[in-house]
Amino acid sequence: MTTTLTINGEAKSFDAPADMPLLWVLRDVLGMTGTQFGCGIAQCGACTVHIDGKPVRSCMLPVGAVRDRAVTTIEGVGASPVGAKVQKAWLDLEVIQCGYCQSGQIMSAAALLAATPNPDDSDIDAAMAGNICRCGTYVRIRAAIKQAASQRQS
Amino acid sequence: MAVAEKIFDGLSRRAVLTGGLAGGILLSFHLPVRAFGVNEPVQPPDDTAGKFAPNAFIRIDAGGTTTLVMPQVEMGQGVYTSISMILAEELDADFSRLALEHAPPSDKLYGNPMFGIQATGNSNSIRAWWPHLRAAGASARAMLVQAAAQQWQVDPASCTTANSEVMHKDSGRKLSYGELALAASSEVPPKDVPLKDPKDFVLIGKPLKRLDTPDKVNGKAVYGIDAILPNMKFATLKACPVFGGKVAKVDDSAAKKIPGVQKIVVLDDLVAVVGDHMWAAKKGLDALVIDWDEGPNAHISSTDIWRDLRAASEKDGAVAKSAGDIVKGLATGDRLDAAYELPFLAHATMEPINATVHVTPDLCEVWTGTQVMTRVQSEAAKAAGLPVEKVIVNNHLLGGGFGRKLEPDMVVAAVRIAKQVDGPVKVVWTREEDIQHDVYRPVYRDNIAATLSDGKIVGWKYRVSGSAIMARWFPAGFQNGVDIDGVDSGIDMPYDIPNFHVEFVRAEPPAVPTGFWRGVGPNNNVFAIESFMDELAKKAGKDPVDFRRGMLGKNPRLLAALNLAAEKSGWGQPSPDRVGRGVSVQPSFASFIATVVEAEIDESGEVKLRRVTCAVDTGIAVNPDTVVAQLEGGLIFGLTAALYGEVTIDKGRVQQSNFNDYRMLRIDQAPKIEVHVIESGEAPGGIGETGVTAGPPALRNAIYAATGVALRRLPIDRAMIAAGKKS
Ligand code: FES
Ligand code: FES
Numbered sequence: 001m002t003t004t005l006t007i008n009g010e011a012k013s014f015d016a017p018a019d020m021p022l023l024w025v026l027r028d029v030l031g032m033t034g035t036q037f038g039c040g041i042a043q044c045g046a047c048t049v050h051i052d053g054k055p056v057r058s059c060m061l062p063v064g065a066v067r068d069r070a071v072t073t074i075e076g077v078g079a080s081p082v083g084a085k086v087q088k089a090w091l092d093l094e095v096i097q098c099g100y101c102q103s104g105q106i107m108s109a110a111a112l113l114a115a116t117p118n119p120d121d122s123d124i125d126a127a128m129a130g131n132i133c134r135c136g137t138y139v140r141i142r143a144a145i146k147q148a149a150s151q152r153q154s
Numbered sequence: 155m156a157v158a159e160k161i162f163d164g165l166s167r168r169a170v171l172t173g174g175l176a177g178g179i180l181l182s183f184h185l186p187v188r189a190f191g192v193n194e195p196v197q198p199p200d201d202t203a204g205k206f207a208p209n210a211f212i213r214i215d216a217g218g219t220t221t222l223v224m225p226q227v228e229m230g231q232g233v234y235t236s237i238s239m240i241l242a243e244e245l246d247a248d249f250s251r252l253a254l255e256h257a258p259p260s261d262k263l264y265g266n267p268m269f270g271i272q273a274t275g276n277s278n279s280i281r282a283w284w285p286h287l288r289a290a291g292a293s294a295r296a297m298l299v300q301a302a303a304q305q306w307q308v309d310p311a312s313c314t315t316a317n318s319e320v321m322h323k324d325s326g327r328k329l330s331y332g333e334l335a336l337a338a339s340s341e342v343p344p345k346d347v348p349l350k351d352p353k354d355f356v357l358i359g360k361p362l363k364r365l366d367t368p369d370k371v372n373g374k375a376v377y378g379i380d381a382i383l384p385n386m387k388f389a390t391l392k393a394c395p396v397f398g399g400k401v402a403k404v405d406d407s408a409a410k411k412i413p414g415v416q417k418i419v420v421l422d423d424l425v426a427v428v429g430d431h432m433w434a435a436k437k438g439l440d441a442l443v444i445d446w447d448e449g450p451n452a453h454i455s456s457t458d459i460w461r462d463l464r465a466a467s468e469k470d471g472a473v474a475k476s477a478g479d480i481v482k483g484l485a486t487g488d489r490l491d492a493a494y495e496l497p498f499l500a501h502a503t504m505e506p507i508n509a510t511v512h513v514t515p516d517l518c519e520v521w522t523g524t525q526v527m528t529r530v531q532s533e534a535a536k537a538a539g540l541p542v543e544k545v546i547v548n549n550h551l552l553g554g555g556f557g558r559k560l561e562p563d564m565v566v567a568a569v570r571i572a573k574q575v576d577g578p579v580k581v582v583w584t585r586e587e588d589i590q591h592d593v594y595r596p597v598y599r600d601n602i603a604a605t606l607s608d609g610k611i612v613g614w615k616y617r618v619s620g621s622a623i624m625a626r627w628f629p630a631g632f633q634n635g636v637d638i639d640g641v642d643s644g645i646d647m648p649y650d651i652p653n654f655h656v657e658f659v660r661a662e663p664p665a666v667p668t669g670f671w672r673g674v675g676p677n678n679n680v681f682a683i684e685s686f687m688d689e690l691a692k693k694a695g696k697d698p699v700d701f702r703r704g705m706l707g708k709n710p711r712l713l714a715a716l717n718l719a720a721e722k723s724g725w726g727q728p729s730p731d732r733v734g735r736g737v738s739v740q741p742s743f744a745s746f747i748a749t750v751v752e753a754e755i756d757e758s759g760e761v762k763l764r765r766v767t768c769a770v771d772t773g774i775a776v777n778p779d780t781v782v783a784q785l786e787g788g789l790i791f792g793l794t795a796a797l798y799g800e801v802t803i804d805k806g807r808v809q810q811s812n813f814n815d816y817r818m819l820r821i822d823q824a825p826k827i828e829v830h831v832i833e834s835g836e837a838p839g840g841i842g843e844t845g846v847t848a849g850p851p852a853l854r855n856a857i858y859a860a861t862g863v864a865l866r867r868l869p870i871d872r873a874m875i876a877a878g879k880k881s
Binding site for chain 1: 229230231232363364366367368370371372373374375376377379380382388413414430431432433436502503504505506551552553554555556582584585779783784786787788789790791794812813814818819820821822824826827845
């Protein structure tokens, strides 16, 4: 079945069964490997993308359910000012270790800041608790979100 | 030129075909046993043409690009940056214009000087390579200087270098390393090049930005799981859930009907489904009806494993170290006995294990992320039935290693599957398979007896019982019944104790494969020792910090770290009700670290981590920000295990399967962490493992301080805390 999705502002057409999670469409059909597989059961957040700006775990989102909503992945998040600020804060504070979880962390953080420009610690906890980092970069993730938030206003 | 761009192009590199294990012999985990010939002119022939390639690590082309070949793998610990800093420091290379490459498999060129084989682990990358990489950089620099001096007809001693240029101050002339590359190639490497005085370092000691992170914020970084090849298929697999079990019968009629399923591969111990994408493979796998022959291990349970380990731990072990008179020591003063127990743990690297393999009649090519390049190559060769020089291994960035990727089993399985597939196949383990077919951190039991006199320890007898991982992984590390990793921080005691005795009992759990896990032997030793130290302090009626201070007289670096951690953590200041502070110290991996955990424990035994304060003397901190980051991350890794980590066995199989039942600490439970790096001129220590060993005993001691409950097992037992049973 041919499906067309708008991913990072570009129309992409491909063949995939409607029940196939968006994660595998991105990775295995479209070759967009920035979005990562960590658990497959919406427990780790490694696969987080934006659907119309909202963070969604793509490992459990059937591609048939996306329809005409806009998909943004880690490859495209830097095109928005908030995404670029998150990426910059991540590098400025050297958040990243192995990096495998960080596509998902950045997507969750960018969605948080888009919705809540000045998050407090409990906002950060609520938005980021679905993203596991096995390397344990949580202290810096929290600091980087705050830094990105402060730079948004300047 | 973009920094580090080459490391992300995992497909462009063709590994050089070299021999397999060179047979370096390891005599001690602590000692480099092999002088390493960094100036050997042996070069991978494919990428040195037209370049100045003075040794296995440095290539400079005429355009001025300096490419550094990374002998150790990048799994998050920042080692690609630290290694580059060391090489570039002595080379005086422009740090903003470096390209990095993953090393191909070669023990001869890239064997870790402490292991003798090409392996990344035991927090020894910087420790092992420090003198060799400095010499490699300095020697290359000297050859560039010689080439310039010859061109200018001046004394090489009148030339200086900086930012990839040689300068002659008197005449104002300069030549770039690129311009000198060709001429330098014919220079003879000098003998005994002087190294820089550390006070002249321009890179080492600075918190430089990592070279691998820019492509990790935009999806460009390439991990093993991201390999893409033309006409590649995707596979996922199920191994017999019971360790050692076999496939009896497979009904694949439903699976074959699933769109996108290409092939069912049935091997003796596993079944894989090959499809057009992971989704087809996974649906196909779920649709299989597999009968297993569960074999002889189907009755094994954690209860039996613990019963056997406890029994084994009551017997005498092989003596690892003995000083003074232990019989006399244990007969003097007040005696305390305790036993500590640690569970099986899975690694749960964020990137599930995987390998992409293409097998043809005369070649096997592998794309993966591994901590053991040459071992992967030799094991893949065996599985493919090809000579080792017919196996190409392309390494990648690792989405976490933690010791899991010190094993080649995932590559071996992928090769066995790929032999049945036309063209390349990417084999990805589901998280469930990754957790249920790990090579687990072994169960350990630590029996300790000690005596106290005048507030000091006079006798100390410590017996470690558990797997001898070395006996399998590195046989030279298991001698006379002692596993040198198993007793590592047990024999390396920081405290001044006159009568001291350490033993090892090899007790292998049946069927469950065991291996290295971040923190390795010390994560067991330090937990037992530092937990017991708090129980002894209580018995002696002393404050835990004061008690330790009194016995650290011969270990000034650790004492200084303890004093700093105590000061910064507010040790001794009043804390709220049900809040406790716990301390632990360790000299492990040649880094001297003191840690204070502050935790709040509620009536139900639930633990909230409030704050962790850490002071570290790791010698020269090559990149101090990386040292801080590794401690932050290591502490979270260790505290995760202390709070939740336990793999249990029932009916011969692992009961946990994914992050829903093998829990990870998340951001909302993460404490504040402060790391204080102590300035030091000593040679660099190891850092990747250290936070992992530091966190659990400090947390355990915080719970002890807050509640009086003396936990002697991990993960922490909330019911026991709630019951409030005091020691
Ligand atoms: S892979 Fe989707 S949440 Fe883990
Ligand atoms: S950086 Fe490695 S899992 Fe988060």
